[in-house]
Amino acid sequence: MTKLEVTPGRWWHRLDDGRVQCDLCPRDCRLHEGQRGMCFVRQRVGDAMVLTTYGRSSGFCIDPIEKKPLNHFLPGSSVLSFGTAGCNLACKFCQNWDISKSREMDRLMDTASPERIAEAARAGGASSVAFTYNDPVIFAEYAMDTADACHALGLRSVAVTAGYMHAAPRREFYARMDAANVDLKGFTExxxxxxxxxxxxxxxxTLQYLRHETDCWFEITTLLIPGHNDSDTEIDAMTRWIADHLGPDVPLHFTAFHPDYRMLDVEPTPPATLTRARAIALGNGLHHVYTGNVHDIQGGTTFCPGCHAALVRRDWYLVLDCDLDATGTCPHCGTPVAGRFDTFEGAFTRGFGRRRIPVRLSA
Incomplete structure (x- = not known):
């Protein structure tokens, strides 16, 4: 393995029985020599933990930021997205299973240092870099170093994550993140x-930590799976909890499931389910509730929480028009809209739509 492929891992300790315990996430994997954690990418080598995927990616793409999804973070901007391999969850419905469940290092097709990634993002006109496709928690050292390199060039960093992380690494990780989208996969144990x-x-x-102890902007996504987490009772309980513990301004995205990985016997989510869930959430006081993976301009539009004017209209991931400037205030009534905004430059001129643009970084 090259220097880029293996780097010392952080957040671990030795146990009295000779094993090494990973302290990154609640899995608490206890490893003998040569063993890998459940995530597959953190491995015991000798008397220490290493990250085997540092500097190696499953691919880089330029995306619209709305695809993360983030609707209140630099609307209409572009983001350089990448992931590695592996995951610390075992979702039967994983929509990126070929990457996140990969146990083959040849899935990692591209190599790049943190500095190279930041330079490529700036050269490509991206405003930020997103750690996505698989969960950046498991490659936290690589993501954090890349975030530092981005900040040095005036770029932002974005984590797309399931939020499954211990408190100590979480503090260090989110201190470097400007925005996050957290998958709240359901609302029952x-x-x-x-x-x-x-x-x-x-x-x-993690959600309460982000809301009450950081300046990191975050939004929440829940993939609604028919018969599993889409009941009125569960959606009502979840959205009441969000309103009570996180506040009404945290954007919530309900997205449609399609059969994949180990859940091929479940039907796709009907659009009416997303509409119903959105109505429940709005009824519980949430200001910004969106639908995803379906064509729904109403469900993709950002409305003023004061006068209810349409402020950012979207068609899929394409921003049709934006009435918010860098102050993030409604031009019609002056109500502040929660988020991180900048001067809108007309994303539709870039021709993004639903496309992603592959970028090759290694020589």
């Missing part, structure tokens, strides 16, 4: 344990 192999409480802890 049964769903989390049976369908993801994880637990709900650590994710709720």
């Amino acid at each position: 049964g769903f989390y344990f049976q369908q993801t192999g994880a637990h709900l409480a650590p994710v709720l802890d």
Whole structure:
């Protein structure tokens, strides 16, 4: 392995029985020599932990920021996106399973240092770099170093994550993130344990930490799976919790499931389910609720929480028009709109739409 492929891992300790425990996430993997954690990319080598995917990516693309999805973070801007391999959850419904569930290092097709990534993002006209496709928690050292390189060039950093992380690394990780989209995969412990192999409480802890102890802008995404996490009761409980514990201004995205990975026997989510969920969330006081993976201009539009004027209209991921300037205030009534905004330059002139533009970084 080259220097880029293996780097010392952080957040671990030795146990009395001779094993090494990874302290990055609640998995608490305890490893003998040569063993890898559940995420597959953190490995014990000798008496220490290493990250085997540092500097290696499954590919780079230029995306619209709305594809993360982030609707209140630099609307209409572009973002350089990349991921690695592996994941610390075991979602049966994973929509990126060929990357996140990969156990083959040849899935990592491109190599790049943090500095090279930041330079490529700036050269490509991106305003930010997103750690996505698989969960950046498991390659936190690489993501954090890349975030530092981005900040040195005036770019922002974005984490797309399930939020399954211990408190100590979480503090260091989110201190470097300007924005995040957190997957809240359901709102019952049964769903989390049976369908993801994880637990709900650590994710709720991460959401409350982001809201009350950081300046990181974040939005929430829930993939609604028919018969599993889409009941009125669960959606009502989840959105009431968000309103009570996080506040009404946190944007929430309900997205449509399609059969994939180990959940091929479940039908796709009907658009009416997303519309119903959005109505419940709005009824519980949330100001910004969106639908995704369906064609729904109403569900993709940002409305003023004061006068309800349409401020950012979207068609899929294409921003049709934006009435918000860098101050983020409604021009019609002066109500502040929560988010991180900048001067809108007309994303439709870039011709993004639903496309992603592949970028090759290695020689």
